[in-house]
Amino acid sequence: MDTGTVRKPGTGNEEFPAEKFQILDERIKEYKGKTGATIRVMSKAQEIFGYLPREVMFRIADGLGIPPVKVYGIATFYSYFSTMPPARHKIISCQGTACYVSGGRQMLEKLERILGIRRGETTPDREFSIHPVRCIGTCALAPVIKIDSEIYSRVSIGKIKKILARYSKKYEEKN
Amino acid sequence: MGKLGIEDLKKISEKSSIAGAIRSNEENDTKVVVHMGTCGIASGARKVMNALKEIVDEKKLNITLDEAGCLGICEREPIMTIISKTKPVVRYAGVTPEAVREIIESHIIGKKVLDKYLLANFQKGAENITETSPSEKPAVFSPEWEGPLKDLKEIDFFMDQRRITRKNCGAINPYKIDEYIAMNGWTALAKALSEMTPEEALDEIKDSGLRGRGGAGFPTGRKWELCRQVRSDTKYIICNADEGDPGAFMDRSQLEGDPQSILEGMAIASYAIGANKGIIYVRAEYPLAVELISNAIDQAREYGLLGDDIFGKGLNFDVEVMIGAGAFVCGEETALIHSVEGRRGTPRPKPPFPAISGLYGKPTIINNVETFAAVPFIIQNGSKWHSGLGSETSKGTKIFSLAGKITNNGLVEVEMGTSVEKLVYDIGGGVPNGGKFKALQCGGPSGGCISINHLDTPIDYESLTKLGAIMGSGGLVVMDESTCMVDTALYFLEFVQEESCGQCTPCRDGIGVMLGILTRITEGEGREEDIEQLQKIGEMIKKTALCGLGQTAPNPVLSTIRHFRPEYEAHIKDKKCPALRCRALITYSIDPETCILCGKCQKECPNDAIEGVPKKKGSKGEPFRILIEKCIKCGNCYSVCPTGSVLRT
Numbered sequence: 001m002d003t004g005t006v007r008k009p010g011t012g013n014e015e016f017p018a019e020k021f022q023i024l025d026e027r028i029k030e031y032k033g034k035t036g037a038t039i040r041v042m043s044k045a046q047e048i049f050g051y052l053p054r055e056v057m058f059r060i061a062d063g064l065g066i067p068p069v070k071v072y073g074i075a076t077f078y079s080y081f082s083t084m085p086p087a088r089h090k091i092i093s094c095q096g097t098a099c100y101v102s103g104g105r106q107m108l109e110k111l112e113r114i115l116g117i118r119r120g121e122t123t124p125d126r127e128f129s130i131h132p133v134r135c136i137g138t139c140a141l142a143p144v145i146k147i148d149s150e151i152y153s154r155v156s157i158g159k160i161k162k163i164l165a166r167y168s169k170k171y172e173e174k175n
Numbered sequence: 176m177g178k179l180g181i182e183d184l185k186k187i188s189e190k191s192s193i194a195g196a197i198r199s200n201e202e203n204d205t206k207v208v209v210h211m212g213t214c215g216i217a218s219g220a221r222k223v224m225n226a227l228k229e230i231v232d233e234k235k236l237n238i239t240l241d242e243a244g245c246l247g248i249c250e251r252e253p254i255m256t257i258i259s260k261t262k263p264v265v266r267y268a269g270v271t272p273e274a275v276r277e278i279i280e281s282h283i284i285g286k287k288v289l290d291k292y293l294l295a296n297f298q299k300g301a302e303n304i305t306e307t308s309p310s311e312k313p314a315v316f317s318p319e320w321e322g323p324l325k326d327l328k329e330i331d332f333f334m335d336q337r338r339i340t341r342k343n344c345g346a347i348n349p350y351k352i353d354e355y356i357a358m359n360g361w362t363a364l365a366k367a368l369s370e371m372t373p374e375e376a377l378d379e380i381k382d383s384g385l386r387g388r389g390g391a392g393f394p395t396g397r398k399w400e401l402c403r404q405v406r407s408d409t410k411y412i413i414c415n416a417d418e419g420d421p422g423a424f425m426d427r428s429q430l431e432g433d434p435q436s437i438l439e440g441m442a443i444a445s446y447a448i449g450a451n452k453g454i455i456y457v458r459a460e461y462p463l464a465v466e467l468i469s470n471a472i473d474q475a476r477e478y479g480l481l482g483d484d485i486f487g488k489g490l491n492f493d494v495e496v497m498i499g500a501g502a503f504v505c506g507e508e509t510a511l512i513h514s515v516e517g518r519r520g521t522p523r524p525k526p527p528f529p530a531i532s533g534l535y536g537k538p539t540i541i542n543n544v545e546t547f548a549a550v551p552f553i554i555q556n557g558s559k560w561h562s563g564l565g566s567e568t569s570k571g572t573k574i575f576s577l578a579g580k581i582t583n584n585g586l587v588e589v590e591m592g593t594s595v596e597k598l599v600y601d602i603g604g605g606v607p608n609g610g611k612f613k614a615l616q617c618g619g620p621s622g623g624c625i626s627i628n629h630l631d632t633p634i635d636y637e638s639l640t641k642l643g644a645i646m647g648s649g650g651l652v653v654m655d656e657s658t659c660m661v662d663t664a665l666y667f668l669e670f671v672q673e674e675s676c677g678q679c680t681p682c683r684d685g686i687g688v689m690l691g692i693l694t695r696i697t698e699g700e701g702r703e704e705d706i707e708q709l710q711k712i713g714e715m716i717k718k719t720a721l722c723g724l725g726q727t728a729p730n731p732v733l734s735t736i737r738h739f740r741p742e743y744e745a746h747i748k749d750k751k752c753p754a755l756r757c758r759a760l761i762t763y764s765i766d767p768e769t770c771i772l773c774g775k776c777q778k779e780c781p782n783d784a785i786e787g788v789p790k791k792k793g794s795k796g797e798p799f800r801i802l803i804e805k806c807i808k809c810g811n812c813y814s815v816c817p818t819g820s821v822l823r824t
Contacts, residue, residue, distance in 0.1 A: 035454070036497055038517035043459075043498065070518075077519040077676075078500030080459050096421030097616060097652040098578035100666055106810060113781050113809075134503060134670065135421035136460050138214050139576060139652075140249030140584030149462075151217035157814050 016055055020048050024056065028063035037064060038074060042081060051082045079133070087122040087129035089167050092146040096135030099143040103157075107143050108132055110157050114164065114171070127168050178479030181365045181486050184356055191353035194243040195323035195346035196314040197258050203239045205283065208256040210345055212245030212431045213463050218252040219271065226272035227255075230279050238283065244432025246324070246345035247586035248332055251294060257282060258314050264326045268294040295330045316357075323347075332583050335602055337564070337572050340548045341588045344432030349467050352474040355435035361480055363551035364442050368488040371554075377403060377447040380550065382558035384570030389415055389506070389543025390621070390647050391723070392569070392636040402530040402538045403448040410450035411539040412441050412492075414547055415511060416457040416464070419503040420619030421670070423650030425574040426544040428586050430457065430464035433548070434471035438481065438494060440547030443554055444540060445492040453494035454534075456511055459501060469496050503620070503674035507722050508533075508541045510676070521676040522722035543648065545574055566592030569635035569646075579616075579652035582607045589634075596630040599653060610655035614739070618647025620667045620674075621727030623734025624660060643734035645727065659756035660739040661746050665693045667731035671724065682725030685716040689732060698759040701747035706736060755823050758808040763823055765799045765812075770820040772796040776812035785812060 027044040031037040041064065045056050052075050061068040075081040093108045108130070112118055115128055122129040138144055141153030145163070152163055164171040179187075192198045194208050207227060211220045224242065231238055246254060251268035255278070258264050265288055267278055274292055281289040314323060323346035327333040338344075347354035355361070367376045381396025402410060414437060418426040429437065441453045457465050472494055475481045483491045497515055504510045505520040512534050514520035533539025549571060553561045562570050569591035575598065576586050582604030589598065595615055599605065606612050614624040617634075623644035625632065632638050636646050654663065668690050677683045689712050692705050713729030720726045736743060745751045752760040765776070765785075774789025776799065784806040787799030801812070801821075813821045 035495070036515050036517035039500055039514070040497075040517070043500065073519050074500075074517075078502050080500035097619065097650070097666075098422050098584075100421075100663075101579040101652060101654055101658055106814075109809060110811070133460065133501075134419065134674075135423070137418065137424035137427045138217050138249075139422055139424055139578035139650075140214055140252075141217055142578065142584075144217070151213075153217050157811060 016049065016053065021059065023048055024059060025063065028060065032064055038066065038071065039078075042071065042074060046081060050086045051084060053083070053085075057083075084122065085126070087126050089128050089147055091128055091130050092136065093119075093130060093132050094134075094136050094138075094142070094144045094146070095132045096137075096139060096142070098139035099135075102142040104143040106157060107145065107155060107160070110160055111145070114161060127170075128164070177477075179486070181369060184361055184365060187353050188357045188359070191351075191357040192316060193323065193346060193354040193357050194241040194348040195256065195258070196316050197260055198316045199260060201239065201260075203237045204260045205237070206239040206241060206258045207279075208241045208243050208258065210244065210246055210252070210254045210256070211242045212249075212252075212428055213461070214245055214249040215252040215254065216463070220253040222272045223253045223255060223270050223275055226275040227279070230276055234279075234284070236279070236283060241348055242350075243347060244344045244349050245428050245586070246327070247341065247428070247588075248294070248583060249586070250582070250584040254294060260313060260315055262313055264314050266294040266326070267292040295327075331604065332585070332587070332602055335589065335593070335597060336587050337590050338588045339552055339564075339572050340429070340436070340545060340574060341432070341586070343436065344428060347433065349432055349434055350470055352435055352471065352478060352480075355433065359555065360435050360551075361439055363554035364439050364446070364480070365486055367443050367446055367554050368486050368490060373403070373447050373449065376443060376554065379554060379558045380447065383553045383561035384558075384565075385546065385549060385553060385561065386569065386636065387543060388545035388549070388573065388648070390618075390645065392646060395542060395546055398530055398542070399444065399448050399540060401528065402450075402540050405531055405538040407538050409452065409535075409537045410448060411534045411537055412444050412448075412450045412453040413511065413515065413534065413539060413541045414441055414453065414455040414494075414544060415506065415508075415541050416455055416461075416468075416544045417499045417506050417511060418458060418461075418544075418648060419506045420621075420648050420650045422576065422578050422616070422619060422652040423648045424576045425586055425649055427461050427464050429544050429548050429574075430461065430468050434468045435475065436548045436551060437468070437544055438471060438475050440550035441494060442481065442485065442490070442492050443550050444542070444547065446490050448538075448540060450538075450540065451491050451493075453492060454497050454515060455494060456497045456499055456505075456515060458499045465496060465498060472496065502676075503670070504676050504722070504724050507724055510722070511541065512539065519676070521678050522724070524721060545649075565590050566633055566635045568637050573634070573646070573649055575634075575649045575651050577603045577651050577653070580606050580610055580655040580658075581653040591635045592633040594630070595625065595632050595634060598634065598651065599630070603653070606653065606655050610657070612653065613656050613658060614654045614660065614663075616644075616652040616654060616663070616731075617650065618645035618730070619650050620670045621645055621724070621730055622647045622650075623730045624654070624663065624738060625734075626738040628738075643730065643737050645730065657754055657756065659697075659752050659754035660735045660742045661693065661697055661752070662754075662756050664732045664735045665690070665697055668693060668728070671728040675725065675728075679719075679721040679725060681716045681719040682721065682728060685712055685720075686725075686728055688712055689716075689729065693732065696743065696746050697752075697757040699746070699750045699757075701743075701750075703747065705747060706740070706743055709733075710736060761808065761823055762803060763801050763806055763808065763810075763813060763821060765801055766820045766822055767798050768820075769818050770799055771818055772799065773817065774799075775815045775817065776821060779811040779815045781809060781811065782807050 057071045209224045255267045385395045386392040505514045510520040510522040529539040574588045713733045772790035777785040788797040790796030
C-alpha cells in the first residue's frame with residue numbers, strides 16, 4: 001500500500017459516509033490497548049463497512065498507532081476478512097471432509113458454472129459471491145451450503161438453481 | 176440473585192428444573208422440548224418451535240415449551256422430546272412444522288404415540304400412552320431419579336456410549352445457568368475450593384490420566400504442573416475452541432449444549448495453577464456457540480462464579496471470548512497466542528513452551544474445550560474413577576464426530592479403547608445404501624486413513640499413531656468405495672498448503688512439491704518413482720517443519736500410501752482410478768439400451784458435449800451420445816440421469 005496519493009481517510013463520500021467512520025473511531029477508542037485490539041477493531045470495522053477498504057485500514061492503523069502494513073497483513077492472513085466489497089448474498093460452500101466425501105466439490109463447481117464466477121469472486125451485479133470454507137461443523141448434514149445466515153443441508157446438484165431462485169429471479173426455472 | 180456462596184448451589188438445584196426433566200410441583204404436567212443446536216436449527220428446529228407455539232396458543236394447551244442442546248444424533252434432526260410427570264419420555268425425530276400438528280393432536284390430545292416420527296423403534300407399538308410400567312420411569316426430578324436421557328439407552332446409537340462430558344448436552348437448556356447447577360454444576364469448583372489445596376486439585380488431574388483432547392494427547396496434569404511451577408503475577412488460561420479440523424464438530428456441540436461446564440473446568444484450572452485470566456478462542460464460523468458461551472459468561476459473572484473472590488474463597492478469575500478470524504494454523508498453541516495478541520497467527524519454535532512463556536510472555540495454559548469440560552467430573556468423582564475408564568494408556572472417554580458415508584451421523588462419547596468396528600457399525604450403523612466401508616479418516620488434515628483391515632483397532636492415542644493416523648480432535652469421516660484415496664490425500668494436502676503460514680521452507684515448499692506429484696498422479700501422468708518420492712519428502716517434512724501443522728501435514732499422504740498402495744499403483748501404472756473419481760482417468764458414455772431419451776443430461780451439460788434429440792409427443796427422438804472431445808467430465812449428466820444410463824468407466 002503506497003501512502004503517497006492516499007486520500008485523507010474518513011472525509012466522507014457515498015460509500016464511506018463520515019458517520020460510519022465516527023462509529024469506527026469509537027470502537028478504536030474502546031479497544032485501544034486491550035487484548036488483541038487490532039483484530040477486534042478490524043472485525044468491528046468489517047461489520048460497519050461490510051469489508052475492509054484501504055481507507056478503513058489506514059484509519060485503523062492511525063487510530064491504534066501501528067503501521068498500516070500490520071493491518072494489511074492481518075487482513076490477508078485470516079479468511080474472515082475481506083478487502084473486496086461484499087455481494088448482497090454471500091454463498092458459503094462448505095469444503096470440509098464430510099462435504100468432500102458427499103460431493104461438496106461438485107457442488108462448488110456447479111455454483112461457479114451457474115453464476116459464471118470463480119470462488120472468491122462476486123457477480124458483476126453484486127448479487128452473489130462464492131466463498132469456499134473449510135468446515136462449518138454441520139457435517140451430519142453434508143453437503144451443505146450457507147447463503148447469508150441460512151444453512152441448506154444435503155444439497156444435491158439438481159437443487160442448487162431452485163435455492164438460488166429464492167434470492168434472485170434471474171435463476172427461476174423457465175419451463 | 177447476587178453473588179453465590181457454596182450453600183446457595185444446593186438451594187438453586189432444589190428449585191430449578193431442567194429442560195430434559197420435570198418436577199412434580201411444576202405447573203404443567205407436560206413439557207415439550209425442541210433440540211436446538213446448529214444442526215437442529217439447520218434442519219428446521221426454529222420453524223418447529225414456532226409451529227409448536229402456534230398450536231399451543233390455538234388449542235390453549237397447558238404445556239411448557241422449552242429448548243435444549245443437541246442430543247448427538249444429528250442425522251435425525253429436528254428432534255422433539257415430550258416429557259410428562261406420569262408417562263415415559265417419548266422422542267420424535269425428523270419433525271417438520273406440519274408434523275408438529277400431527278404429533279400434538281395424536282400424542283397430547285388423542286393420547287396416542289405417533290409411530291411414524293418416533294426416534295426409537297423400541298417405542299413403537301406403544302399404542303396408548305398409559306401410566307408407566309416400572310421399567311419406564313418418567314423423567315421426574317426426585318430422589319430416585321436416574322438422570323436425563325436414560326430412555327435413550329435402548330437405542331443402538333446410544334447403547335454403547337458412555338456419556339460423561341456430554342451428560343448435559345440435550346438435557347439442559349444451555350441458556351440457563353440454573354439448569355447446569357441443577358445437574359450438580361459448579362459443585363466441582365466448590366469442592367476444589369473448600370476441600371482441596373491447589374496442589375491437591377492439580378494432583379487429582381495428574382493422577383486421573385487425563386490427556387489433551389484436542390490433538391496430540393499431552394498429559395493435562397503435566398502441562399498444568401509446568402505452569403504452576405513458574406512464578407508470575409499474571410497467568411493465563413486459554414480454551415482452544417478454534418475447531419478447525421474439517422469433519423469435527425464436538426467442540427461446537429459442547430459450547431452450544433453445555434457451555435457452563437467449560438467455564439467451570441477453566442475456573443478449576445485457574446485455581447490449580449494460580450491463573451487469574453481466561454480466554455476462550457472460538458471460531459467465527461460458529462455464531463451460535465459464540466452467543467451461548469458469551470451468555471454463559473454473563474450469567475456466571477452475575478452469580479459471582481466468575482470474577483473476584485469466587486464463593487468467598489479468594490479465587491479471582493474471569494473469562495472473555497475472543498473470536499478467531501479463520502485460520503486453521505491458529506489451532507496450534509503458539510499461533511493461537513499470536514492471534515489473541517492481535518497479530519498474524521504464525522507459530523513460533525518451542526521451547527519455550529507456552530506454559531512457561533505464552534500470552535504476552537506470561538505463563539499460559541492452552542487446553543481444548545473437551546479437556547476443560549472433563550475436568551469438573553474428575554474433581555467430583557475423583558482421579559481413581561477417571562483412571563478406571565478407558566484403556567491402558569488413554570484414560571477416560573472421548574467424544575467423536577461421525578460423519579461421511581455413515582448411517583448415523585452425529586456425536587458419540589465412548590470410553591477410550593473402543594474398537595473402530597464398534598464405532599462404525601454398532602453405533603454408527605455402518606455404511607448406508609448398501610455401500611461398502613473402505614476407510615476411516617481420523618484426525619483431519621493432520622491425521623490419516625485406516626483401512627478395513629484395521630477395524631479391530633482400539634481407538635486410543637497410541638494405537639492410532641502406530642497406524643500412521645492420530646486421534647486429533649476426534650473427527651471421524653467414513654469413506655466408502657466411491658472415494659478415491661489418492662484424491663483424498665490430494666484434498667488434504669491442498670488444505671494444508673492453503674493453510675500453511677509460509678514461514679518455514681519444509682512446509683511451504685515441501686508440501687507444494689508433494690502436491691505437484693499427487694496432482695500429476697491423479698491426472699494420469701504419474702511416474703514409477705513417484706510413490707517413493709512422496710514418502711521421502713513426506714518423512715523429511717515430518718522431521719524438519721517448525722510446528723505441529725507442518726510436521727503432521729504429510730500424514731494423509733503417507734498413511735494412504737501405507738494402507739492403500741495398490742490404489743496409487745493403479746493410478747500410476749494402469750492409469751486407472753478404481754473409485755472412478757479422478758477425472759482424467761474416467762470416461763462417460765450413454766447406454767443406448769436403457770436410455771429413455773428424456774434429454775435431462777443434455778439440458779444439464781455445461782459444455783454442449785451431448786448430442787441427440789429428446790423424445791417428445793410427435794417426435795421419436797434421436798439416440799444420445801457423449802462427445803468425448805468436448806466432455807469436461809463434470810459428472811452432471813451422471814447425477815441427473817433418472818435411469819442410470821450414463822456410464823462412468
